[in-house]
Amino acid sequence: MFPNVILGAFGQFFIVFFCCFVLFVSTDRWHVGERCLAPCPENGKFSEGTISSIEKDKNGKSFAIVSFLESEDKKILISELCRVEADRCSWKSVIFDDGDLEKPYFPGQNLPSSPVAFKLSDNGDFIPYTINRYLRDYQREGAQFLYWHYANKRGCILGDDMGLGKTVQVISFLAAVLHKKGTREDIENNMPEFLRRTMKKESKCNPKKTFLIVAPLSVLYNWKDELETWGYFKVSVLHGSKKEDDLNRVKQGKCEVALTTYETLRLYLDELNK
Incomplete structure (x- = not known):
């Protein structure tokens, strides 16, 4: 009985001490010029910024003026800030949504077409929207040409001139046949089988091809x-x-x-x- 009582008492002490420590860090240990992770007031998504000043309102609440690289300065409660040095795994899912994981990703480039998959057959083979939105019409035709010969077990030659994107056409074809999505789903499908089992995920791609x-x-x-x-x-x-x-x-x-x-x-x- 005695060891259990001591353990329980120590556990309670540790919890109280830990809570006080977190409160102390989050309110009094921030400094001007320090990097932090702060939620965007518009959408709540965390971004990295730099504290340019710290102030208190008339009610005694502490605020930080945070400067972001791609937006204007924001006034944010000190208690809502997170430290950049913390384990990123704990907040990674908050910062990155599925859109951030899409491939391909070309920053600063306007999407040439709407995000719609391109159907190659009635068997569920589609060029995923993540790729299709960047393709030109002749590139879709090239991928369809490859797929038709593949489905009919025939060889073929894609004879476009240099610079017209033959590599992209082949990759589009492969993405369709392997049922790729270009999203988080592909990442999960690519995990080893034992990890998918722990996540209770079934692979929806074609790993045997x-x-x-x-x-x-x-x-x-x-x-x-x-x-x-x-x-x-x-x-x-x-x-x-x-x-x-x-x-x-x-x-x-x-x-x-x-x-x-x-x-x-x-x-x-x-x-x-x-």
């Missing part, structure tokens, strides 16, 4: 960069000292797009065909 892209070494990593820019793809690069490890990932179905060179393909053609 793997596409092989063969390219000259000079543009191999350009492909990787473009795939990372335009969506959330699980990519393996079969090149260099770690190509054996990446080959095992491909065999285990842990990647969606495998990138390699012509030379590496010749060396591992039999294994990739298995």
Whole structure:
């Protein structure tokens, strides 16, 4: 009995002490020039700013004048400020909404078209709106051309001139076939299976489909960069000292797009065909 009583008493003391400590920090330990996280009065979304001054009103409440990079100064209660050095995991979901996680994201660029998915078939294969809104009409036609031949198990050649976005057309096609959304949903689907089970999430993409892209070494990593820019793809690069490890990932179905060179393909053609 005695140890339990001591533990309970200590637990109560710790809770009281901790609450007092937080109150003390939040009201009296802010300084002019210090960075902070403050809620925007319009939408409540937290942004990083700098305290330009601290003042009190006639009722004794403490306020900070916070300067933001992309908006005017705001007068915010000291008690509503958060410290930048705190564990970002605790407030990350408050700062970033689903729109912040969309891919692709091109800051400062106006969206050329409305956010609507582009239907490629009646089987639920769509170019996600996150990509489609940046495509030109001929690029949609190119993705549709690739998809038609793929659905009919036929080979094809996309013969556009240089600079017309053949890479983007291929990525649009891959996003449709892999049922990508370009949103938080893709991030969750790309998590290891044991993590999805703990989150009680079922993958809605097609993890068993793997596409092989063969390219000259000079543009191999350009492909990787473009795939990372335009969506959330699980990519393996079969090149260099770690190509054996990446080959095992491909065999285990842990990647969606495998990138390699012509030379590496010749060396591992039999294994990739298995």
